[in-house]
Amino acid sequence: MEDPAAFGRRLHHARVDRGLSQTALAAGICSPSSVSRWEDGQSVPDVDIMEQLADRLGMNPTVLTGEGFDSRLTGSAEDFADLLDTVFAPQDGIGRRDTTRPAPSATSAWIDHARSALDRADPWSSAPDPRPTVDDLSVDPLTPSTPASLETVELLDAMVRVRETPDRATVDALTDTLTWVTDAPLIFRRTAVETVVAVLLCADMPVAARAAVDRVSPPDITTTTALLLTWGGSSPGGLPPTATSRRGRDVAFGVLAHLRDAPAEVRRSTATAVVASCPDDGLVARWAGSL
Structure with a gap:
């Protein structure tokens, strides 16, 4: 069984996603206050209650419990x-x-x-x-x-x-x-x-x-996210770590970031080359155009 907080988040999302109030979800199964307590992560219901809640939500009970087993997958x-x-x-x-x-x-x-x-x-x-x-x-x-x-x-x-x-x-x-x-x-x-x-x-x-x-x-963020947040100096510190893996967009934004203080002619020519290297990336093109 997952920790109560993780269970509570799933239960709350599933209930809201299906347009049910706590009272409607609880009807004939438990009290609305119990649903509220579970969604707040204070505790988890017994297995039989869990199964009834999942049935009312129209979902597999293992999605709520996090303990699913399916031989078609990898075992757990x-x-x-x-x-x-x-x-x-x-x-x-x-x-x-x-x-x-x-x-x-x-x-x-x-x-x-x-x-x-x-x-x-x-x-x-x-x-x-x-x-x-x-x-x-x-x-x-x-x-x-x-x-x-x-x-x-x-x-x-x-x-x-x-x-x-x-x-x-x-x-x-x-x-x-x-x-x-x-x-x-x-x-x-x-x-x-x-x-x-x-x-x-x-x-x-x-x-x-x-x-x-x-x-x-998040446990970490992309290089692009980090550069975007620090571009104008609005988020200089306290960010999550930057992921070590880099995609083409990350490399492009790294180059664009170094161009900000370059001479205008260098900015234009290099930015054009960066955009050409990412022909299907509208975000790179937009940021390059702002230099």
Whole structure:
């Protein structure tokens, strides 16, 4: 069983997502005050109560307990979370994973879809719409099998909503999601935090961008996120550590950051080259244009 706080976050999200009040969820099962206590992370219900709550919420009880086992996966929820981190985390410094240890065949299609959706969820990407892929994942039988897979799809859905409508409401919803999807792979969470920060900064809301990072309190952030937050000197210290793995966007922003004090002619020519090296990245183009 997970700790009460983690259980409480899942229960609260599932209830709100289904439009149920605490009273409606509790009816015939327990008292509303019990639901409130569990959502606050004070305790967890007995197994039989847990199963009844999950049934009313229309979800697998193991998603609430974090103790799922599915022979089609890797043996346990923890193993599947580790598998996702292994597959999605860069292994050789340039984004390739170790192909000598392939993912189990039963999960390979799911993982390929999730990776594809992550690659296309960026609001500044010119890649095809990821919504159909995320919708397919939401009804995939593997998705509700473990907290890791369910939270990954929940996070992808929130990210795609920002891509579809990049405004304060969708960014706030993505930030809310980030506060509880702790079993989703770290690379997904890093990318989502970057999206939140970039959208808010593009809307000239640096204070809100820093507040979102403080609220989520991620274990680390991308190089791009760190550079964006410190670009104007508004968030000089106290940021989470910067991830050691770097993508093309991170390298591009590193170059752009060094150009700020360069002569105008150098800035223009180098910024043009940086944009050309990331032809499908609208965020790099936008920042280069501001130099």
